[in-house]
Amino acid sequence: MSHVATVDVEIKDLDALDAACRRLGLELVRGQQTYRWYGVSVGDYPLPDGFTAEDLGKCEHAVRIPGDAQPHGEPPYEIGVVRRRDGRPGFSLMWDFWQGGYGLEQKVGQNCNRLKQAYAVEVARKEAMRSGFRVQEHVAANGSIQLRLSK
Amino acid sequence: MGEVIVNVDAEGEVKVEARGVTGKRCAALTAAIEAAIGRTQADQKKAEYFKTEQAHVRAGGGRQS
Numbered sequence: 001m002s003h004v005a006t007v008d009v010e011i012k013d014l015d016a017l018d019a020a021c022r023r024l025g026l027e028l029v030r031g032q033q034t035y036r037w038y039g040v041s042v043g044d045y046p047l048p049d050g051f052t053a054e055d056l057g058k059c060e061h062a063v064r065i066p067g068d069a070q071p072h073g074e075p076p077y078e079i080g081v082v083r084r085r086d087g088r089p090g091f092s093l094m095w096d097f098w099q100g101g102y103g104l105e106q107k108v109g110q111n112c113n114r115l116k117q118a119y120a121v122e123v124a125r126k127e128a129m130r131s132g133f134r135v136q137e138h139v140a141a142n143g144s145i146q147l148r149l150s151k
Numbered sequence: 152m153g154e155v156i157v158n159v160d161a162e163g164e165v166k167v168e169a170r171g172v173t174g175k176r177c178a179a180l181t182a183a184i185e186a187a188i189g190r191t192q193a194d195q196k197k198a199e200y201f202k203t204e205q206a207h208v209r210a211g212g213g214r215q216s
Contacts, residue, residue: 002153002172003194005181007165010189088190109161116163120188124157124165127187133155143161149184150154 009116012090013123014061017081020118021063024107028081032062035080037096048092050085058082059094063115065107077101079108079115121145155181157188165189 011017018028034057041053059080070076080094093112097105108115121137124147128135133149140146153172159165165188169181185191 002169003178003181004166004168005185005191005195006193007167007185007188008190008192009163009165012189013187111163113161113163117159117161120159120163120165121157123187124159124167124184127184128155128157131183145159147157147159148154149157 007120009120010088010090011081011093011116011119013126014081014091016123016126017063017091017119019122019126020115023118023122024114025065026107026115027064027066029062029064031060032064033059035059035062035078035094036064036075037077037080038098048084048086048094051082051092051094055082056094060091063093063108065103070102072099072102074099074102076103078104079112117145121147153180155184157184 014028014030021028037057039057041056043053047053047055057080059082061081063079063081065076068075077096077098081091082094084090084092093115095101095104095108095112100106109117125135125137128147128149133151136148136150138146138148153170156168156170157165158168167181167185167188169178172180
């Protein structure tokens with residue numbers, strides 16, 4: 001039997017998120033309860049299920065660019081890591097991409113895709129090693145990352 | 152023993168593929184990896200899966216007749 005499964009990434013493992021952040025030169029700050037953003041909701045984009053404008057800027061953990069550099073003239077925005085409120089396990093990532101988050105989007109990719117990619121790789125690697133697999137990683141020219149797991 | 156290929160593209164889309172494994176071991180091999188990554192939204196069985204199932208049916212029928 002052979003099959004191919006398509007899997008939606010859900011952030012459930014903070015250790016794997018921490019490793020993903022380090023992979024991208026970011027820092028997960030556990031317990032940080034606010035994240036830097038524009039500061040005022042203009043209501044131009046829908047919020048995740050269960051969240052209101054009053055929740056913006058509040059979080060349980062945060063992802064930040066380390067250091068005090070301001071290459072875009074303002075401190076880079078941060079990502080809030082907030083427990084999901086739609087009945088699913090794990091965390092939502094909340095961020096403000098106004099002005100590219102003053103450098104944040106360059107690091108995490110559009111829609112946080114690079115961070116989600118790094119998280120998926122790290123959490124798959126962790127589970128594979130826990131299950132006794134050997135792991136080989138290959139980064140393709142198109143930016144995709146392949147893990148080959150074998151025993 | 153088969154292998155598992157996890158491919159994560161630059162948009163964060165994840166595909167988990169089992170290769171060279173037959174029977175229930177295939178799902179067991181990938182289930183923990185899929186669950187750790189997130190929620191499986193599609194599970195596409197490859198041609199080998201159906202060939203294997205048909206072969207089992209034919210073999211079973213032959214023994215009973």
